[in-house]
Amino acid sequence: MRALSWAYLIAMLGFILLPVAMLVIFSFQDGRLPVPPLKGVTLEWYGKVLSDRALMEALVNSLLVAFVSALTALVLGFLAASGLARVVLPGSAWMRGALIAPMTVSYLIVALGLLQMFGQVGIRPSLLATGIGHVVINLPLCFAITYAAIGEHQRSALKAARDLGAREFQVLWFVAAPMLAPALAAAFFLAFTFSWDEFIIAFLLTRFDVTLPVEIWSMLRSGLSPATNAVGSLVFLVSLVILVALELTLFRKGAK
Amino acid sequence: MSIERREKWQGAALVAPALLWTLVFFAVPFAGMALMSLAHLDGREIVQGFDLGNYLKIFTEPALRRGISVSLEITALVTVLSVLLAWPLAWIIATVVPARWRRLVLLLAVLPFWTSYVVRSYSWALVLGEKGVVMNALVGIGLLAEPVQIMATRAATVIGFVHFFVMLLTLTIYSNLVQLSPNYARAAQDLGASRWQVIWHVILPLTLPGVMTGAFLTFVLCIGDYITPQILGGNNELSLPQLIMLQLGRRGDYPMASALSVVLMAIVTLAYVASARWLKMERM
Amino acid sequence: MLKQGCAITALVVGCAPALQAEELNALIWCDHADPAFLAPFEEAHDVRVNVKEYEGTAAGLTLLEQSRPGDWDVMVIDAVDVGRAVERGFLAPLPEGVAPLDDYFDEVRLTDHVTVEGTTYAAVEKFGYNTIAFNKAAVSAEDMTSLKALWSGKYDGRIAIYDYYLPVLGIAGLAEGVATADLDAGSLESLRAPLMGLKAASKQVSDVVASQTALATGEVDILVGGGEWLTAVLHEENPDLDWIIPEEGGLLWAQSLAIVEGSEKPELAAEFIKYVLSPEGQAGLATSSCYWGMPANKAAGDVLSDAQKAVLRWDDQADYLARAQLYPVPDAETDAAMQDLWTEMLQN
Numbered sequence: 085m086r087a088l089s090w091a092y093l094i095a096m097l098g099f100i101l102l103p104v105a106m107l108v109i110f111s112f113q114d115g116r117l118p119v120p121p122l123k124g125v126t127l128e129w130y131g132k133v134l135s136d137r138a139l140m141e142a143l144v145n146s147l148l149v150a151f152v153s154a155l156t157a158l159v160l161g162f163l164a165a166s167g168l169a170r171v172v173l174p175g176s177a178w179m180r181g182a183l184i185a186p187m188t189v190s191y192l193i194v195a196l197g198l199l200q201m202f203g204q205v206g207i208r209p210s211l212l213a214t215g216i217g218h219v220v221i222n223l224p225l226c227f228a229i230t231y232a233a234i235g236e237h238q239r240s241a242l243k244a245a246r247d248l249g250a251r252e253f254q255v256l257w258f259v260a261a262p263m264l265a266p267a268l269a270a271a272f273f274l275a276f277t278f279s280w281d282e283f284i285i286a287f288l289l290t291r292f293d294v295t296l297p298v299e300i301w302s303m304l305r306s307g308l309s310p311a312t313n314a315v316g317s318l319v320f321l322v323s324l325v326i327l328v329a330l331e332l333t334l335f336r337k338g339a340k
Numbered sequence: 341m342s343i344e345r346r347e348k349w350q351g352a353a354l355v356a357p358a359l360l361w362t363l364v365f366f367a368v369p370f371a372g373m374a375l376m377s378l379a380h381l382d383g384r385e386i387v388q389g390f391d392l393g394n395y396l397k398i399f400t401e402p403a404l405r406r407g408i409s410v411s412l413e414i415t416a417l418v419t420v421l422s423v424l425l426a427w428p429l430a431w432i433i434a435t436v437v438p439a440r441w442r443r444l445v446l447l448l449a450v451l452p453f454w455t456s457y458v459v460r461s462y463s464w465a466l467v468l469g470e471k472g473v474v475m476n477a478l479v480g481i482g483l484l485a486e487p488v489q490i491m492a493t494r495a496a497t498v499i500g501f502v503h504f505f506v507m508l509l510t511l512t513i514y515s516n517l518v519q520l521s522p523n524y525a526r527a528a529q530d531l532g533a534s535r536w537q538v539i540w541h542v543i544l545p546l547t548l549p550g551v552m553t554g555a556f557l558t559f560v561l562c563i564g565d566y567i568t569p570q571i572l573g574g575n576n577e578l579s580l581p582q583l584i585m586l587q588l589g590r591r592g593d594y595p596m597a598s599a600l601s602v603v604l605m606a607i608v609t610l611a612y613v614a615s616a617r618w619l620k621m622e623r624m
Numbered sequence: 625m626l627k628q629g630c631a632i633t634a635l636v637v638g639c640a641p642a643l644q645a646e647e648l649n650a651l652i653w654c655d656h657a658d659p660a661f662l663a664p665f666e667e668a669h670d671v672r673v674n675v676k677e678y679e680g681t682a683a684g685l686t687l688l689e690q691s692r693p694g695d696w697d698v699m700v701i702d703a704v705d706v707g708r709a710v711e712r713g714f715l716a717p718l719p720e721g722v723a724p725l726d727d728y729f730d731e732v733r734l735t736d737h738v739t740v741e742g743t744t745y746a747a748v749e750k751f752g753y754n755t756i757a758f759n760k761a762a763v764s765a766e767d768m769t770s771l772k773a774l775w776s777g778k779y780d781g782r783i784a785i786y787d788y789y790l791p792v793l794g795i796a797g798l799a800e801g802v803a804t805a806d807l808d809a810g811s812l813e814s815l816r817a818p819l820m821g822l823k824a825a826s827k828q829v830s831d832v833v834a835s836q837t838a839l840a841t842g843e844v845d846i847l848v849g850g851g852e853w854l855t856a857v858l859h860e861e862n863p864d865l866d867w868i869i870p871e872e873g874g875l876l877w878a879q880s881l882a883i884v885e886g887s888e889k890p891e892l893a894a895e896f897i898k899y900v901l902s903p904e905g906q907a908g909l910a911t912s913s914c915y916w917g918m919p920a921n922k923a924a925g926d927v928l929s930d931a932q933k934a935v936l937r938w939d940d941q942a943d944y945l946a947r948a949q950l951y952p953v954p955d956a957e958t959d960a961a962m963q964d965l966w967t968e969m970l971q972n
Contacts, residue, residue, distance in 0.1 A: 085535070089428075089436040096429045097448055100507060103463040104452045106473060110466065116861045119471050119841050137659060160358040167354025171347045183358055186366050188556075188612055190564020192581050193601045197369030200376055200594065203690045220365045223358060252350055281457045284566055288588075291695075292649070292674040300458045302677055304571075306654040306914040307857060308836045316459030323454035331447075383956035384685070384712075403964070403971040410971075465834070471841040489781075491843065492828035574828030575787055578971050589679050590789075591963055592686030 104320065111313035118310040129314040139315065142299035146280055149211055149295055153218035154226075154275035158268060160219070161226030166260055169234040170242065180231070187224035194220055195285040202289070209291045217285040222275035229274070233267030273330065370605075377599035386594060394599035404583060408603065411580040414494065415563040418501040419555050425502065426509035427551065431539070433510070434517040446514060450507045457504075461571040464500045465491060468572070492574020500568045505561075509554040516550030517543070552618035559611050564604065580604050646671045648892055651678055651687065651699040653879060654832075654914035655750070661908040665899045671892065680788070681705040682959075688714045693886030697893040703734045703878040704953045706746045715745045716883040716890065722897050723747035727923045731945040732878055737953075746882035749900055750909055752917040753867075753948055754791035755874035757850025759839060761864040768846075771799040771872045775821055779846055783826040784838050786849030789966035790951050791875045795848060796822065798872045798949070807952040809961050816965060822848065823969050832915065839865060856916035856935045869947050876948035878920070903927045910936065 114124030133139060164183060168176055186194065198217050199209070207213060238260070245259045246252075261268065283297040290298060296319070303312050377395070379388045398404045429449065437445050452460060467474055468491045475487040490496050524546065528538045566581040573579075578586070580600060587597035612619070650656065652675045662673050678684040681702055688696065688709075701709055709715050718738075725733055728748070738746040756768055762782075767773040774783060785792055794804045796815045827844050828834065832854070838844040840858050847854060851874070855865040881900055883893045899905045906919035907927035918936055919928075925938060937944075954962055 086436065089432045092428060093432050093437070093445070096425065096506070097445075100449055100452060100503065102473075103460065103467050103503065104455055106467050107455065107459065107463040116858070117837075117840050119466055119469060119837070120473060120476060138657070160361055163354045164358035167351040170354070171344075171351035173348060173351055173355070179355055179359060182362060182367075186362060188560055188608060189366075189370075190560065190581070190601075190604060190608065192564050192566060192584060193370070193373070193605055194366065196584070196588075196597060196601050197373045198365065200598070201369040201372050204372070206692065208692070208695070216365055219361065223361060227358065277453075283458055292676045297456060297458050300456055301567075302654065302657070304458065304462055304833055305677075305831060306657065306833070308833050308840065312459065312462060316455050316463065319459070320455040324451075327447075327454060331443075381960075384682070401964075403968040406971050465837065469837070469841055470843045489827065489843075492830070492834075492838075571834075574834070575830060575970050576828060578967070583967070586967065588686075589683045591960075592682045592689075594686075 107313050108317045108320070111310055111317045113310040113313070116310070117308060118313045129310045130318070132311050133314045133318065136311075139296075139299055139303075142294050142296045145211055145293055146296040149215045149218060149286075150276045150279040153215040153279045154222060154272050156215075157219045157222035157226045157275050158272045161223055161228075161271065162230050162261070162264070162268060163256070164227050165230035165234060166242075166256060169231065169239060183227050184224045186220050187228075191221060191282065191284050195288040198285070199288050209289050211290065211293050211295075213289040214286045214295065217289055218275075218279040218282060221282070221285070222278055225278070226271040226275055229267050229271040230264060233264050238263055373598045374602055376595055377602050379595040381591070381593045381595055384592070394596050395603075397596070398599060398603060403578075404600070407578050407580045407583040407600070408607070410577050411563050411604075412607070414497060414501070414569070414579060415559055418498055418505060418562050419558045421498070421502050422505035422509050422558055423551060423555055426506045426554075427513055427544075427547075429506070430510045430513035430517055431543070434514055446511075449510055452503070453507055458567055458571075460504065461500050461568050464496065464503065465571055468496050468499065491572070492576060494573065494577065496572040496574070497569045500572045501562055501565070504568075505558045508561075509551075509558065512550050512554035512557075513547055516547045520546055549618055552615055556611065556615050556619055560608055563607065646889075646892070648673045648697050648889060648896055649695060650675050650896070651684060651696050651884070653677065653700050655909060655912035655917070656700060658908070658912040658914060661905075661912050664904065664908070665896060668899075669892065669895060673896070681708065685709060685712065685714065688884070694888045695886075696884040697887040697889050698896055699882055699884050700749075700879055701746065701882055702951065703737050703746065703748050703880040704951045706738050706880060706882065707740055707953075709882070710740045710745050714885055716885045716887065718744045718747060718883060718897070719890075719894050722894050723901055724921055724923070727921050729918075729920060729922055729941065729945065731876075732920050734878055734880075734950075737950075738880055746880035747897060747901060748878045748880045748920045749906070750917040750919060751876060751878040752853045753851040753869060753874045753944060754786070754795065754849045754877055755851050755867060755869050757839065757847040757855050757865065757867040759842065759845045759862070759864050760866045762842065762845040765866065765868065768868050769870055771795065771870050774799070774825065774846070774848060775818065777825070780825045781827055782845045783822070784835055784844040784847045785822065785826050785829045786835055786847060786854075787829045787831050787970075788849065789962050790954075791877065792849045793819070793962055793966070794875045794949070794952050797952070798874075801872075804875065804949045804952045807954070807958070809958050812958065812961055812965060819965065819969050820972055823972055829970055852936060853915040853917050856911075857913075859935050869944055874944075874948045876945070876950050878950075879917075907932075 109122065110118035111129055112125045112127070113122060114126040168180060173179065194217055198213065202209070202213055241263060242255055242260055245255045281297060283301065286295040287298050287301065300312065300315055303315065378390050378392070379386055380391050380393050433442060433445050433449065466472055470487045470489070470491070478484040479487060520543065524542050525538050528542045533541065564581055566585055569579045569582055580603070584597045584600045587593040587600065648671055650673055654677050657675050657677065666673055678687055684699065684701065685708065706715065732748050732751045734748050738744055738748065758768055763779065767778065773779065793807065793815060796818050797804060797807050800814060800818055802811050828838065830838065835847050835850065835854060836858060839847055840862055851867050855867050858865050881897050883890055883897070887893050900909060901921055903921065903923040904927055906921045906924035910917060910919040910924060910928065911932055916936060918941060925933065
C-alpha cells in the first residue's frame with residue numbers, strides 16, 4: 085500500500101508537472117520551433133519578449149485590472165458578509181444565493197451579457213469594462229470566503245465593540261478587518277489570481293488595451309514561436325516568486 | 341425595537357453595494373441576453389422580436405445540437421476522471437506523505453496553476469504532438485510501435501482539462517481531508533475495520549460534500565471553457581463555447597450566440613439543481 | 625467605498641499616459657501588428673498606432689457596428705468585401721493619389737472591388753494564394769499538381785484544412801469545376817459531399833499556428849488552403865515546405881486598406897496608408913512576422929532582398945496571377961449557407 089501510494093504520487097506529479105517542464109525547457113530552444121529535438125540553448129526569446137512593447141503593456145494592464153478588481157470585489161464582499169452576519173434580514177438566504185449566483189455561471193456568459201449591455205449604453209470595450217466583469221466573477225468568491233470565516237466568536241466580538249459604542253465603520257475597520265485578515269488575504273489573492281489569468285471576459289471586453297492572457301492568445305494565433313514559451317515561463321516564474329514570498333511571510337503562521 | 345430596526349438598516353446598507361453590483365452587472369446583462377436570444381439575424385441585420393427560431397434551430401440543426409452532446413460528454417468524462425484521479429492524490433498527500441513534506445508536495449501538485457492558463461493548453465499541444473515527448477517516450481520504450489494520434493482529438497481536450505481540474509480538486513479534497521478529525525478513523529479501526537474499510541466507509545463519505553462542491557465547480561468551468569477545446573481539439577468537433585464564439589467571431593450573429601448561451605446556462609442550472617443537496621457553495 | 629473610488633481613479637490615471645502621444649486606431653489582420661513594420665511610421669509622425677486584430681469580415685463589420693464614430697481610423701479588409709462595408713457606410717472615400725497604382729501588379733488593383741459607383745474606398749496592399757502547401761520530403765510534388773490527390777485516399781490522415789470557409793470552399797469548388805465567381809447557394813450543395821470527404825481524409829481543421837505546428841513537425845504533410853503565407857515564415861526551419869497552384873487553379877487573396885468613416889484624423893490615416901503602400905512599407909508588410917505575402921506595389925522589389933524575393937517567388941507571379949481566381953463574394957444568404965455548411969463540416 086505504501087509503495088503503491090508513493091508510485092501513484094510520483095506518477096501524478098509527473099503528469100501534473102510535465103507540460104510546464106516542457107514549456108520551460110523549450111523556451112530556450114535555439115530555433116523557431118518549440119518542439120523536440122532541442123537544438124541548442126539560447127536566451128534570444130526572452131530578450132525578444134522583454135523588449136516587446138505590446139506584451140509589457142499587457143502585463144501592466146493585467147496587474148492593474150487584477151489589483152483593482154480584486155480589491156473592489158474584496159471590499160464589496162467583505163461589507164456584504166459583515167452585513168449578513170450581523171443581523172437576520174428578511175430574505176437573507178435569498179440574498180446569499182443572489183450573491184453566490186455568478187459563481188455558477190460560465191465566464192463566457194458573463195462576458196457576452198456585459199458586451200451586449202455595454203454596447204447598448206455606449207460604454208466602449210476597455211480595461212474598465214474588463215475590470216467590472218472581473219468583479220462580477222470574483223465578488224461571490226470574496227463574499228463566500230469572508231462569510232465562512234465569520235463564526236460565533238467573531239460575531240460576539242463585533243457585537244461587543246458595537247455595545248461599547250463604536251461606530252459602524254470603526255467596527256469594520258478596527259475590529260472585523262484585522263480579525264478576518266487571513267480570510268481577507270486569501271480571498272484577495274484568489275481573486276487577484278483569477279482576474280490575472282482570466283481570458284474570455286478580457287478577450288471580449290477590451291479593444292487594444294488588452295490584458296496579458298489576451299496578448300498571449302494573439303501571439304499564439306499569429307505564429308508558432310518559442311517566444312510564447314518564454315512568456316509562459318516568465319509568468320510562471322513571477323507567480324512562483326510571489327507565491328514563495330507569501331508562503332514565507334503572510335501564511336507562515338497558518339502553516340503547521 | 342428601534343435599535344433592532346437601526347441594526348437592520350445598517351445590515352441592509354452593508355449588503356446593498358454588493359447586491360447592486362450583482363444586479364446591474366450580472367442580472368441585467370443576463371436578462372438582456374435572454375431578450376437578445378429571441379431576436380434573429382435577417383441577412384446581416386439584427387431584428388428584435390419574440391422569436392423562438394434560434395432555439396428551434398439549436399435543437400433541430402445537427403451541427404448545433406451535437407454541440408450540446410459534445411459539451412456534455414466531454415464535461416462528464418472530465419469531471420469523473422478528475423475526481424477519480426484527485427481523490428487518491430489528496431489522500432496520499434494528507435496521510436502518507438510525512439507532515440514536514442506535506443506543504444511542499446501540495447505546492448508541487450498545484451504548481452502549474454501559476455503559469456498562464458492560455459499557455460498551459462498550448463504546452464499540452466507541444467507535449468502531445470506526434471513529435472512531442474510523450475510519443476517519443478512511448479515509442480522509445482517500446483510501448484507503442486508507432487505514434488498514435490492524440491493531438492487534435494477529443495482525448496487531447498480531455499487530457500488538457502483533467503490536468504487542470506485534478507489540481508483544483510486535489511486542493512479542495514485535501515483541505516476537506518485535513519479538517520477531518522483523526523478520531524473517526526481511529527474509532528473505526530478500534531472497532532476492527534480494515535484500512536480499506538475505513539477509507540471506503542468512513543473517510544470517503546465524510547469528504548463527499550467537498551468532492552461534490554469540487555465536482556460541480558469542475559462541471560461549470562469545464563462546460564464553459566473555450567480555450568482548451570479550441571487549442572487541443574483540432575476543430576474536429578465543436579463544443580458549445582466554440583459554437584458561441586463562432587457565432588460572434590465569424591457571423592456577428594449575436595441572437596444565436598445569446599440563445600446558445602442561454603442553453604449553456606440552463607444546463608449548468610440543471611446540474612446545480614441535481615447536485616444542490618450536497619453542495620455547500622458558501623463554505624468553499 | 626473611498627478605497628474603491630481611489631482604485632477607479634488609479635485605473636483611469638493608469639490609462640492616461642497612453643493618451644499623451646497622438647494615436648491612430650487600426651482594425652487589422654495580424655501582419656500589421658509587427659512592431660518592426662509599424663515603427664518607421666510611428667517615429668516619422670510621432671504617433672502611436674493602436675492595433676486590434678479581427679477575424680473574418682463579418683466580425684470586423686460587427687465590431688464597427690458596435691463602435692462609435694471616431695473609434696477607428698483605418699481598417700484592413702478583404703478586397704472583395706469592400707463593397708459590403710461601403711454599403712453599410714463604414715468606409716470613407718480614399719483621397720486621390722494615396723495609392724501608387726501605376727506601380728501595382730496589374731491583376732491586383734482590383735478596381736471593380738475597391739471602387740463603388742466611381743468612388744475608390746480602399747487600396748490593395750498585399751496578396752497571395754490559398755492553395756495547397758505540402759512537405760515535399762513526404763509528399764510527391766507530382767501528385768500535388770492535381771487537387772484530385774486530396775480525395776484519392778493516398779494521403780488520408782495526413783491532411784490539415786485551414787479553418788477559413790471562403791478559400792477552402794473555393795478550392796473544393798475548383799476541384800469540382802465550379803469557378804469561384806459562380807459559387808452560390810445552388811452550386812454549394814454540390815460541394816457538400818467533397819467537403820465532407822475532405823474532412824474525413826484530414827486530421828484537423830486548424831488556424832494559422834496549429835497548421836504551422838502540424839506541418840512543421842510532420843504531423844500532417846498537406847495543408848489545404850495553405851500557401852506562401854504559411855510556408856514562407858517556416859522556410860528557414862524547414863526548406864522542404866513547399867506550395868503549388870494545381871492545374872485546377874488556386875485562390876487569390878488580396879487584403880486592402882481603407883479609412884474608416886467618421887475618423888477624426890483622416891489626414892493621418894491617409895499618411896498611414898501612404899506609408900504602407902510605399903516601397904519600404906510594402907517590403908515590411910510583405911515579410912511581417914505573422915505571415916508573408918506579395919506586396920501589391922512592385923516597387924517594393926527594390927527594397928526586398930533577393931533571398932526574400934526568392935521565398936516570395938517574385939519571378940513566378942505573372943504565371944500564378946494568370947491561374948488564380950478571386951475569393952468567392954457571397955451575398956448574405958449564400959454566406960450564411962456557406963457558414964452553415966462549414967460548421968457542419970467541423971462538427972462532422
